[in-house]
Amino acid sequence: MIYHYTSIDxxxxxxxxxxxxxNNLNAVDDELEGELFVKKSLAQLIFVSCWTTDPNENIPLWKMYASTRGVRIGLPDYPWRKVDCKKWDAGVIEVRYDPSEEYFSPFDIDEIFGESHYIIPPFSLPISDxxxxxxxxxxxxxxxxxxxxxxxxDHYNEKLTKPGHAGLIMKPIDFGxxxxxxxxxxKEFRFVLFISPMDKEINLSAKNFHQPMVNSLxxxxxxEYISPIKDFFVKIDPNSIENMEITLGPHCTEEDIRHVQSMRQKHGIVGDLYKSGVRLRR
Structure with missing residues (x-):
């Protein structure tokens, strides 16, 4: 299970x-993450969702992200949907199937190629369970x-300065x-996406649309163009939501508790609800 500290709102x-x-790497709390790239514009294309694998309550995380009146949510370490890759249009994305395995992705095809963005592989390619x-x-x-x-x-900047294909010789999962x-x-555990804006002139129905996409990237x-994409939202699997574990912050009030309980009931959450075991003086 993975955990995320956040507010009740x-x-x-x-x-x-x-x-x-x-959020992209220009928006995370560690400013150094985006500044260390020789091509600083790259940080705006790398999107992360940040969690922790630590099952024990973490006082700094309570204070930094949930202001001690928030919650800690717990989800499976793969909380996303499993979209059957066979439903994808093979004319748009090349799918290599191993008959012995089932393949899935967190995304439908129209989420990979949106009106204003596209998600760069391997996240748009099938992955085995x-x-x-x-x-x-x-x-x-x-x-x-x-x-x-x-x-x-060694890992990023030397490759990013090579002409012609900078950044494309690395897998997106290498970043962050x-x-x-x-x-x-x-003790951070993070999900990573590499998302580029989709230029209006790119025609996905064209036979050679991949090259204009590379040029756009x-x-x-x-x-160092500025990307209009500041954040990105990924759908959670309904079963993950239903079984979400929630821990109430150390300073949650009775009103906060009632509010969270009401949300759990409204959204059919059957996962465990805990009160924090951390004792912090106000």
């Missing part, structure tokens, strides 16, 4: 929309600042992997 938005918000966690998510690796800068230089050791207390990375 945000919990309400999650339950009403049945979606989780992804056994590899779902590895393909779509990762546990963050924490490094001292000197090692972190070396890692960015490393953080400064100052953040190690978070390179404009945003190399020419």
């Amino acid at each position: 945000t919990l309400k938005l999650i339950l009403e929309s049945k979606k989780i918000r992804f 056994s590899n779902a966690k590895k393909a779509f998510s990762k546990e963050v690796i924490y490094l001292p600042e000197r090692e972190l800068k070396i890692k960015y230089s 992997l490393y953080k400064h050791e100052q953040w190690a207390f978070q 390179m404009k945003y990375i190399q020419a």
